[in-house]
Amino acid sequence: MKAFHVLKPGLFTTVQDLGRYGYLKYGVPISGTMDTFSLVAANVLVANNSNDACLEITLSGPELQALTRTQIAVTGGAISLKINGQNVPMWQTLEVQEGDVVSFGKVESGCRAYLSIRGGINIPLMLESRATYVRGGFGGMNGRQLKTEDIIKGFDIPSLKAGYSMPENLVPQFTDQFKVHVILGPQADMFTKKGINTFLSSPYKVTLEADRMGYRLEGTIIEHKAKADIISDALLPGAIQVPKNGEPIIIMRDAQTTGGYPKIAVAITPDVSFLGQAKPNDMIEFSKIPINQAREKLFEYYKLFNNLSRILLKR
């Protein structure tokens, strides 16, 4: 079933789901949504499965024409959203008729917005996921960002009888400040005490080198004990590498799976999702957290996911 015709693709719009797990050993990154909470929320708002594929919109949104009657929801960073030129709200189920034009402005807070379609985007699974991995050229829309004239397919699935909206207190607010909890290590012992204190007490700015692979940060130099290279080992999203120049790099979803810089710390899972909304010039502050507390936070985070469909307000 054809769901949307792409009139304008936006700056960088890709198909993403929760990610491609199980292939790191073959050098395939996890990819998938940069902001997990927003993607899951977008799906739940149209009663999809959490892992259904959505559009991930970066900074500037697309223009799409509906080719069928369907329901959508838009979540993530605040973005102006219109149907046939009329402003409509984010974080709730929206009814779209055949021929309607859904258009977006620029993201006003955060960096990425998510558009879900009732039933999910119908694109073949590649290595068990629909996530686009642009650098590898596979997944999603033929391994690339959307372009004009693309057709986005959906699944034939009954439309919802009622819509939902997200309670206001659960709508994440993104500013240009990010507070990120980290677990120190695995290679924190390659840094001096002073270096670790610097890392935990100085704000770092996201540079222009920030994309789905990772963010290069600038700020106070973090001091290594001696060498600043390791024999390459594995990377995961959230890992914070510090190369010889002493300025950290946060690894994100599309990064290569191995790297040769020591990792001073790794951001906790809920905060990696939050960090998916960081953009150039935003400021990040790191604070350490013991592993047990991180586990508790993770439990709360997953509990929220599991309860989302019950928490949503019926409209």
Added chain:
Amino acid sequence: MLNLWVVLFSSFRVLNMKSEPYMSARHLPFGDSALLIEFGDVISLEVNGRVIALNEAVLKAGIQGVEELVPTYRSLLVRYNPLKTTYEQLVFHIKDIEKTLKESITEVKSRRITIPVVYGGEYGPDLTYVAQFHGLSEEQVVRLHSEKDYRVYMIGFIAGFPYLGEVSDKIATPRLETPRLKVLAGSVGIAEKQTGIYPCDAPGGWRIIGRTPLKLFNSLQQPPALLKAGDNVKFSPISEKEFKTVKDAVLKDIYSPFSEA
């Protein structure tokens, strides 16, 4: 005087860490959902052998909550589901498994893969440089590169890219000062003592000495990568004519580079 000793001692330790495997494995947290087991900070068959052996043993043990293993040169990453296990429980299980493994593992049970390669010319634009750099003939470089068995230490960098080691000191060559914007898929390169194969067209700074018609990565296949960590690889020089024959066979999916170890 005491200070000097401290300095000397600590620099000695750094040097020592660099050249030797650790006395015992280090178990380290990697965020809230992964554990890293390091065996050394060195490229060696022995350290990597321990990684590969632990990888196999953990897979076989089927530990509750373990989701994915990533073997690398010198460590094993264990990604787990924190709802099903804890960091402490996992370290406990894995230490138990380590006790069952031999202390020194240089040989690993592996598949043997022969990679056909056209060396030199347009297929290997840096062969001449590598030969001149070492004062060898091109034939000697080809012989030195293809007479040896290599371990796949890990897959990384680009999907399906195997890090193989190690080449003879006689042909170990530094990377290009300025990386090429495009290295063709199948290119076989040397970077210091490492050798590797580009799975797809990509920018890269390795010295390219040849090219294989084999496909190292295919996202439509399961598993998607031709090689995996622990494999035993040998290069076999072929002619341009054979390159085309093998390439056809690969396209028709009737070519197998595998043989029993």
